[in-house]
Amino acid sequence: MSARNPGTDFDLEWLSKVRVNTQAVLKRAQHIQGLKLPKKQWQTAWLLKAASCIDLTTLAGDDTPSNVHRLCMKAIQPVRYDLLRRMDMHDKGLTTAAVCVYPSRVADAVRSLKAANSCLPVASVATGFPAGQTPLETRLQEVRMAVRDGATEIDIVINRTLALTGQWEVMYREIVQFREACGDAHMKTILATGDLGTFTNIYKASMVAMMAGSDFIKTSTGKEAVNATYPVAIVMVRAIRDYFLRTGHKVGFKPAGGIRTAQEALVWLTLIKEELGNDWLHPHLFRLGASSLLADIERQVYHHVTGQYAAYHEQPMA
Numbered sequence: 467m468s469a470r471n472p473g474t475d476f477d478l479e480w481l482s483k484v485r486v487n488t489q490a491v492l493k494r495a496q497h498i499q500g501l502k503l504p505k506k507q508w509q510t511a512w513l514l515k516a517a518s519c520i521d522l523t524t525l526a527g528d529d530t531p532s533n534v535h536r537l538c539m540k541a542i543q544p545v546r547y548d549l550l551r552r553m554d555m556h557d558k559g560l561t562t563a564a565v566c567v568y569p570s571r572v573a574d575a576v577r578s579l580k581a582a583n584s585c586l587p588v589a590s591v592a593t594g595f596p597a598g599q600t601p602l603e604t605r606l607q608e609v610r611m612a613v614r615d616g617a618t619e620i621d622i623v624i625n626r627t628l629a630l631t632g633q634w635e636v637m638y639r640e641i642v643q644f645r646e647a648c649g650d651a652h653m654k655t656i657l658a659t660g661d662l663g664t665f666t667n668i669y670k671a672s673m674v675a676m677m678a679g680s681d682f683i684k685t686s687t688g689k690e691a692v693n694a695t696y697p698v699a700i701v702m703v704r705a706i707r708d709y710f711l712r713t714g715h716k717v718g719f720k721p722a723g724g725i726r727t728a729q730e731a732l733v734w735l736t737l738i739k740e741e742l743g744n745d746w747l748h749p750h751l752f753r754l755g756a757s758s759l760l761a762d763i764e765r766q767v768y769h770h771v772t773g774q775y776a777a778y779h780e781q782p783m784a
């Protein structure tokens with residue numbers, strides 16, 4: 467993770483000047499989607515980079531210690547050893563960036579990783595994920611509990627009611643409290659952009675989250691009707707760029723929700739490279755929140771390495 471973002475005072479003047487030009491955002495997003503993807507010979511390296519930036523996630527009502535254990539084992543070895551060996555990558559220690567679970571499953575994940583001698587971070591969603599509609603004290607307790615159980619990254623959700631009613635300073639104060647409750651754990655702030663209505667609200671919410679000391683801003687919970695989209699990402703990464711120009715602090719970006727294909731992962735990496743530059747193309751400043759993306763990345767890597775598409779899962783283990 468990057469150096470902690472110390473945040474700034476709430477700056478109403480900065481916030482009230484914001485007007486996002488919707489047409490310009492849509493045009494830029496379209497342009498990015500139309501860009502050529504990396505050449506075939508580079509795609510495997512890009513896909514492995516994408517794998518290393520994944521917060522491998524399970525956020526389901528039927529999560530158990532067993533499926534969390536399997537998730538952790540997959541995160542430690544995201545791509546099959548024999549494929550990595552064929553690429554001379556077997557000794558590079560490739561893992562995903564973290565695992566991401568509900569607060570009640572943090573202890574299970576910590577136990578599984580410890581038993582496997584892995585120091586992969588455990589991220590916990592918190593603050594009444596996904597809706598954030600529980601009392602503030604309950605949300606704060608949830609953060610403290612996840613930290614106590616061993617989470618070193620906390621993915622909080624913002625209170626959308628405050629955003630939609632323009633109570634930005636109250637939202638800022640809430641996030642500052644979450645930040646304090648996180649202690650040494652890094653904080654990612656989920657904006658749930660599908661609920662925020664306008665690009666201007668998304669820019670303002672991004673800025674408030676960063677002023678309040680978020681180390682990452684994250685698009686979505688994966689549970690809204692619309693999750694990570696490229697136009698929303700343009701608005702958020704431009705807020706990250708503006709915040710960096712103003713304060714000198716690099717805040718990370720995490721698109722999450724509905725990202726399922728290797729092709730999409732390549733577009734996300736391209737977007738970050740174009741908008742924020744190579745500095746952001748590392749797990750300490752870029753994460754992909756996803757529960758099923760890794761399977762397609764592995765499938766594509768298999769195809770690139772062996773020249774075969776079909777029946778990946780039927781191949782004998784090396």
Ligand SMILES: O=C[C@H](O)COP(=O)(O)O
Pocket residue numbers: 523525566686687688689722723724725755756757758759
């Ligand atoms: O934070 C991560 C998301 O909840 C994952 O969403 P997904 O299941 O659509 O990949």
